[in-house]
Amino acid sequence: MDHGMCRTIHHDGQPAARRRPEEPRVSRLPEFTATVSVVITTTCFRPRPPSLPRPGRVPRHRRHPGHSEGIGETPITLTVSQVAWSPDGSLLALSGPDCPQTILFDPASGTVRRTLDNLSGPVAWRPDGRLLAGLYETGVLLCDPATGGRVSRIAGQDHRPTALAWARPGNFLAVADGTRIRVWNAEGGAQVSLIPWTTGEGDRGPDGTITGLEWLDGRYLLEFRPRGGSWRDERGSTCSTVILWDAQEVTWYFIELFYELVGGIRRPIAGTVLAPDGRRCAHAIDNHAPTIWRITGDLP
Numbered sequence: 001m002d003h004g005m006c007r008t009i010h011h012d013g014q015p016a017a018r019r020r021p022e023e024p025r026v027s028r029l030p031e032f033t034a035t036v037s038v039v040i041t042t043t044c045f046r047p048r049p050p051s052l053p054r055p056g057r058v059p060r061h062r063r064h065p066g067h068s069e070g071i072g073e074t075p076i077t078l079t080v081s082q083v084a085w086s087p088d089g090s091l092l093a094l095s096g097p098d099c100p101q102t103i104l105f106d107p108a109s110g111t112v113r114r115t116l117d118n119l120s121g122p123v124a125w126r127p128d129g130r131l132l133a134g135l136y137e138t139g140v141l142l143c144d145p146a147t148g149g150r151v152s153r154i155a156g157q158d159h160r161p162t163a164l165a166w167a168r169p170g171n172f173l174a175v176a177d178g179t180r181i182r183v184w185n186a187e188g189g190a191q192v193s194l195i196p197w198t199t200g201e202g203d204r205g206p207d208g209t210i211t212g213l214e215w216l217d218g219r220y221l222l223e224f225r226p227r228g229g230s231w232r233d234e235r236g237s238t239c240s241t242v243i244l245w246d247a248q249e250v251t252w253y254f255i256e257l258f259y260e261l262v263g264g265i266r267r268p269i270a271g272t273v274l275a276p277d278g279r280r281c282a283h284a285i286d287n288h289a290p291t292i293w294r295i296t297g298d299l300p
Contacts, residue, residue: 095121
């Protein structure tokens, strides 16, 4: 199998032959190896706690309900399909679109710290760890993870959100709404920007659903659409897209197409997640270890 292949495209759908040296780009890093023999449903980096001298690890949540590799047993009655580390690396928020509750799980002790009722995934921790964003119908609820109480609600989405992400300063919240991304001022509840599905028609896949949003800082936002791209081969193979945005100016900086090669056929990758350093991405590939890519070059 040849995993993690990619191609850069311009906004008009033409292949990008090269970039200027100062422009950001994505390059592969051969730094992660592990044995994975299951279908991957979610991936996340663990922030480095003060007691750990080494970089964070990438936990992988297995498809069969309620079991996670490397973090112990989790509640088996919930359909958990997404995991998110707390900013201090001490808790995992276990959730998913079909999960009616969000579980705050302590992997060190193997115990449930708190159950947040009527809060479905995806969920996202604010960088200071004092708020947890999750879903109730098409609205986004902001909850206090310490008490479980609801602090506020952000309405205005047309569809049930499929991904959430806090900007690093904790002031903006990005919400995947259908094929678009809404960026909200979380404190005031005002919409800051609306980001479209920008992939050109010639490279656009059959499904623009966004399953991953990651902020590099308080301005630059990375989006992932698992079936958002189409490779220009004889099959018109569906592949995944990763796009970097200036979320304030609504300007894109690169569009990358990713796929894995299975039996000579290109297939979308399972997912992507940004490391705490804001420069490395782990691309999950079913039944194989994630591949690590680095974003290089200067941002404006």
